[in-house]
Amino acid sequence: MRIGVGVxxxxxxxxxxxxxxxxxxxxxxxxxxxxxxDKLIRAAPRLLDTFRSLHYAAGFILVDRDRDPCVAAVxxxxxxxxxxxAHQPAAERYLFxxxxxxxxxxxxxxxxxxIKALLPRANYTAPTDTASLNPGRLLRTLWQQQYGRNATxxxxxxxxxxxxxxxxxxx
Numbered sequence: 001m002r003i004g005v006g007v008x009x010x011x012x013x014x015x016x017x018x019x020x021x022x023x024x025x026x027x028x029x030x031x032x033x034x035x036x037x038d039k040l041i042r043a044a045p046r047l048l049d050t051f052r053s054l055h056y057a058a059g060f061i062l063v064d065r066d067r068d069p070c071v072a073a074v075x076x077x078x079x080x081x082x083x084x085x086a087h088q089p090a091a092e093r094y095l096f097x098x099x100x101x102x103x104x105x106x107x108x109x110x111x112x113x114x115i116k117a118l119l120p121r122a123n124y125t126a127p128t129d130t131a132s133l134n135p136g137r138l139l140r141t142l143w144q145q146q147y148g149r150n151a152t153x154x155x156x157x158x159x160x161x162x163x164x165x166x167x168x169x170x171x
Contacts, residue, residue, distance in 0.1 A: 004051035018163030
């Protein structure tokens with residue numbers, strides 16, 4: 001079985017390419033990096049057509065909520081074709097639009113064991129709600145605890161390193 005997945009950027013692609021294949025053996029995923037959230041939203045109809053023409057079993061669009069006030073506001077950003085497709089009954093639906101409530105890094109920071117495995121010198125305990133964190137600042141602090149004061153985390157590198165360690169149930 002093959003499934004098409006559209007993601008916002010290169011760190012999302014690096015992460016999901018490893019995690020999906022690890023946790024869904026036997027399923028092949030075609031993960032498409034659209035570079036930004038806006039480009040992903042605009043490209044969604046084209047992705048839908050591509051996934052269907054390749055006879056994939058399903059398509060997924062993974063988009064962050066970012067500063068939108070709610071999931072419904074994010075879904076309104078998509079064109080009518082995508083909105084109609086994503087509102088089909090689940091049993092009949094081909095395209096699934098998944099809106100990540102928390103930012104990508106906040107979600108990864110929920111897995112304290114994976115952070116400890118990657119950054120053993122960092123002093124970190126995951127709070128019960130990572131949504132309230134400033135993930136960019138916290139990740140930079142943890143990275144500097146591990147690699148020194150001048151070290152700057154690379155989001156794509158972090159996603160690639162985190163993927164093999166990450167356990168979805170931890171987040």
